[in-house]
Amino acid sequence: MALLLGAAPAAFAETQDCGSIVIPPGLGIGPGADVTSLNPLLTSSLYNQEAAGLIFTPLLWINRFHQIDYERSIASAVTTPDNGKTYDVTLRPWKWSDGTAVTSADVLYAYQLIKALGQSYAAYGQGGIPDIIASISAPDAAHVHVALTRPVNPQWFILNGLSQLTPLPQHVWAHYSTNEIWQAQSDPAFFHVGDGPLLPQALNIGIDAVFVPNPLYGGTKMHFSRFVMRFESAEGQELQAVQAGDLDMSNIPFDLYGKALQLPGDYVVTLPPSYSWHELIPNMANKATGFFADVRVRQALADAIDQKRIIALAMHGLGIPVYNPVPPYPDTFLSPTARAGQYPVGYDVAKAKTLLAAAGFLPGADGILQKDGQRLAFTLLIPAGQPLRIEIAESIQQDLQQVGIAMKVRQMEFNQILAAMVGQPQAWEAILIGMNLGAYPSGEELFSAGAALNNNGYANPKMDALIKQSTDQPGLGGLFAYQDFASEEQPVIFLPNERYSVLVRKGLHGVQDFLNPLGAWAPEKLYCTPGRAN
């Protein structure tokens, strides 16, 4: 599955300073939303992470292929002498924007702040942080020693856990209480000291977030003097804005992809898909839809749904089918069978029908399958007002109709769906939602029994064991076995992930490298050539 890597970067024509760059949050990820917090520990939304990532350089920068790019990380090396229980991190000489050196104390401070925030910490539990750490110490200014409570798969802990310990300006933040830090999370003045490429100048509610280059930034210099994240809240408007010169880049809504291609001057960059997928969560805990507990029903659902048609119709061809819990791009963590494209499930209406028959479902008078009185019918909840999700749901509804499953669709406010999903198992039957993953696609938070994000009552001892192996045993063997078994189990019905395209204004380049599907931006990669009206 060769993936188009977008236009090869133009030859190094004579570059010029870009002046102001204005882009919306959520480029390559989804419809943007306002930036509401600049604190990396409190940013629950991807859009906030993009903004915080500009101010603070991460301990470990994870690139598009989920490998650590030490060029852009503050850590210069991470070693695990006992292969999984203790870790030594060496820091690179790095400076805060006020000249103070970035030291191991800043890393320790970040850890203590995460501990203090407890459940309020946005990524609590991810990669085991913070409970998995038994002790953390700073032998000297350039080294951090971490000892865990138990030996784990180093790749899992480094990529998902250790990467969270972004050094924070202890000499500035220590004066404030945790509550004050929480309260000031959207106040640019609080973040005047940072070690990332940019510093926040203003956060105008409902309008934009303005950044300026960090004078003491250790990395390569920026090619612009002002970086503005503009909050356009409707995708339709963004195309218009790029043409009008209000924006330098914008997502292209799928339906408008054809039109975007013909726009004069500006050019389209199609990005690799973000590290996420869509999923149809069948609720096994709800008595009304007990039939989801039968794996054959779930497999039949996966076989009945034509993912290619969804990609063609809803995503206008810009998407990749997903059959297991490891997104196929990048293929770093794909199991050999997945890499070869052999999945236990796939669009096969006949197979779906035989599976359902084997599971004991017989067609009722209205053509809908039923088993001892219970019709194979359920209502799918989808977030209101999102055309992409509506079209996916409508396509699935038609597919399931063919195999005798009746699915009704209902739109609901996003936060009400989440509330039902997390707190009221009897209040929902199935939900269509997207799921983003950390750098190491382990499933300990998703599918192990009672996991934080396991909301549909799925529990399977073999799945728990495999997940444990993928997080605790070194090497990728565990991960491969887990993903193959999950593909067979379909704890949630995996659905295609969309590939966003970005419309870029004439004269602006380096977009491909600037955008990293995991959400971190590299602003220094952007440069301009003449002919760009500023």
Place this chain on the structure above:
Amino acid sequence: MTPVLEIRGLTVTLPRAGRDVPILEDFNLTIAPGRMLALVGESGAGKSVAALSVLRLLPPGAKISGEIRLDGTRVEKAGLQRLRGAVASMVFQDPLAALNPTQTVAAQIGEAWRVHKGGSKAEARAKALALLEEVGIADAATRLDDYPHQFSGGQRQRVMIAMALVCGPKLLIADEPTTGLDPLVAQQIMSLIAGLRRSKNLAVLFVTHDLSLVAEHADEVHVLYAGRSVEWGAAKEFFAQPRHPYSAALRGAVAWLGQKKLAAIPGQLPEPEARPPGCRFAPRCGFAQVDCTRAYPAPVQTDGTIAACLYPLQGRQTFTPAAGAPAAQRFAPLLEVQNLSLRYGKKPVLADVSLTVGQGECLGIVGESGSGKSSLGKAILQMLPYAGRVALEGQDFAALRGAKMRAARRRVQVVFQDPRESLNPRLRIGEIIAEPLRLAGMKRGEAAAKVETLLHDVGLSPALMGRLPGSVSGGQAQRIAIARALAAEPALLVLDEPTSALDVSNQALLLNLLRGLAQERGLSCLLISHDFAVVSFLSDRIAVLRKGRVVETGETSGLLAAPRETYTRKLVEAAPRLQS
């Protein structure tokens, strides 16, 4: 000396239901400077149309033919504005509606001045002040910046007159200026107009339906009936002996003071669309002959006035008032009202009113507007909360509740002033009259029969049962209201200004009907009115009300002959009396 106003062969048509209907036909009139001509007729006779056509103020769609000359010059569409207010100006019936509610008096009078004479605002203001003093507004200087609603009815009419005379016109056209005013105030306005006439040598065209009003002031009288002139000439001659039967009948129908018998004019005033051929009064005329109906009679110069009648009245038929009222009988008490007082919010309306109404007796309540007479009626009808004791046949209303109260209230029924308002426009007449019967539980069939007899009792044909109130005249509507009241078989009938919204002929009919009913059924009634003559015609005893207090009560003829209180004497003098 050229006449101020000459009207030759004036015919005016108005669009009604898609057709142009002649309202006024072949109307001729001349008024010399300083003379007052009274244009008299019942509503619908076309007198207002005549007045409005002088200055072309007719409603849109009106078509006019014939010639009008003002101070010698022909009135044309062009140059109309120059004439209006300068050569001739008008005063209307309802002064509150005729004045702009949101502009000060000074501004509105000033406007009349500046439209013709220009000049500065201050100059106009001074002129307005002068005129206000001239028309008798007390301390006019402080009232200049007041608004119309801050003046009484009479004062507002004075303001209108000031506005009309500010540019010193030669002719004042007054369209029923005193209708709707209390008799005392009306008399003051009449004397004001008469005074101005003399002091400014002003010609006045005075339009009215009330003969008694103009008897003392008019130099000439011109009577209109159904759009045609029937009689015109010197006032002295006219009042001495009206020559046209309609003029005579009109005089007979007016309730002069002390009159015990009213000569009601039979039949109805014809609608403009359905005017009979020949003499239009023939169908209702006592002296009509066959040839009256062939062609419209040419005007004939009699030894007094000119009359358009083939058989003008000769000799001196005088109208002698009937003999004195029957001796006062003693009546057993039916309604007792003791120290009744009543307030609207904080404003006191009635204070310590006591009176009694005997079995079969008719008690009159006379008072000017604002005296609280209507409130007294409503209090007795239990429609308003009050303090004090009201008892019917010994039973105090205050002690009653629920069904007992409802039964007691049924025994007191009411007839309101405005016939249009007292009937639900969307209910059939049969249903309206049957309402009290249906409320008492009577079946539909039985009620219908009762309604027919009631209609007969009030002199209406049962054919009206299926029709809606909108299709009957004011007089007929009032009689339907009476029928409804009788349906409840009341012991006491409260009549709140029953005749003041009616035409003279309908008034006479109604008063005779009420009188007949009272005698036949031994019905006791409470007649409330500001018109002393109407009250004196019906009631056995009269109570005079002033600012919420009973000033004097007494047997009718005694009170008329020798009123004890000065206020009562002034009221009696203002009432229309037969000119001997």
Place this chain on the structure above:
Amino acid sequence: MSEKRGSLLAGLALGGAIALLSLAGPFLYRADPYAIHPAYALRGPSLAFPLGTDELGRNGLALLLAGGQATLIVSLPAALLAFCSGLGYGLLTGLGAGWLDKILMRLLDVFLALPSLVVLIFFAALVPLNNVSLVLLLGFLSWPALARLVRNEVVAQRGRDFILAAEQSGAGRFYIARVHIMRMIAPVLVVNATFLVGDTIFSLSALSFLGLGVQPPHVSWGSSLQSALDIIALAPWWLIIPPGLMIFGSLLAASLAGQGLVRREGAR
């Protein structure tokens, strides 16, 4: 007279045509509105698809007819519900005792100032969204305006002489309401009933902006218009104009009929 009756007839004719088209349409034009034809997505009008296709390639005309059916079977009963509750509330306020009038009027002011959006989201979350709940929801949105109108009209009529006369003969409050008040406020009621129909259709279409109206794959005029708005940059005029005109047509029919009735009743 002709001009008054003219607009009434025009309104009824237009309203009748739209109702007929929407209620009978789906049976006449057999195409399945929800069948997806990927190959024909977003096509302009053609022989196969007289009103073009939407972004999933579904038949535009079939969607319009199905949308009409969905819109009318919800908005007409909702208008009836709003009419009855508005009338009831208005009569109660107008005829009830003084203190009751004060309280109910105060409550009415609150409802009129309350942004319907908040109420909608509250009910939409609690009540399962089906046609019945939509009727209740829409009914709830439109009754306050009528209630205030009825109350003011009743208070105006309450003091009139013929009512005082009826009370004098022992008429109770219900008799007065039934015989006198209803006949007097009939013109106001009739006129506003027609405007109410327009309002509910409009509100249902507005609801779809919140994703609360008719649920996918079913469509209402409002939801098709709304999804067309999402891709307005592609100028899919065949997806915007037909549903828009249908809503516009029904509102126009309602106000034409209402206008005609106003003049006819007003003339008396």
Place this chain on the structure above:
Amino acid sequence: MVTRRLASGAVSIFILVTLVFFLAHLTPGGPAYSILGQKSTPNAVAALNARLGLNASLPVQYALWWKHLLQGQLGYSYLLNRPVGALLWSYEVNTLILYAIAISLSTFLAILLGLAQGVWMGRWPAQLIGAFQLLFYATPPFFTAAMLILCFAVWLGWLPAGGIGDPRLAHPGPATYAAHLVLPVVTITLLTVPMLSRYFGAAVHEELEKDYVRTARAKGVGESAILFHHVLRNALRPLVTMLGLSFPYIFTGGVIVESVFDYPGLGWLLWRSALEQDYPVLVAIVLLIGLLTVIGNLLADLVNGLLDPRADYE
């Protein structure tokens, strides 16, 4: 008079705010889920609710809210982490600009059309205006908006389809800010003019039939002088009352216009805060709407008091 009116207005607002406060809190879901999104886990939600003070009992939260209000604080927006006061003001400015232009334009047009309709009642100009009123009265705002965008933004490309050109940004100067305003203003105008002009036309026609106009003519005053000195002033009174009363109606229309044009005004903020259950912002906006409605009515009555000395406006 004014105090009594303000008191009853205050009572209405109190009920309104209380109703919305409890209604919003009782709606299932909650701001925590909007904030956490996919990362909503039971513990994270509980911790966030604790921090936002949402797990206190409702009456306690309600009392707290009033305490803060009385101290002049409107609380903190959960989603935008900003004090509500500043937040409201930045959105309100946009709405005020939009409404100021739209309503003054509509009133001006309404008076012109109303006058023409009143004076020529029955003749062709009045019927033409009547037809215009009927047509646009029946047009739902989002259909008008859709057609305007289709014609001017997409086909002709003269105007932006929506959003707001912020004057403070380097690229879009005041010109583009104005360009973004055109279509929303036109939509609101087409929404309000039919209603206002029909109302005003009827008032003008009614005044023209009144007796004092005949008296003015009898004084020799010219027709146009009568129209502007006498009739216009008295006909304005019902229009002013109508404007005072129509604030909620225009605001609801505005919410739709702002969301269709994605114009970040108060209506749009109400829309979002209601969807994402950002309670402090939602309740603050409702409080603001209540205040503006009561003040709007009061202002209308005061202005009418000036126009008509007769009524001591109760």
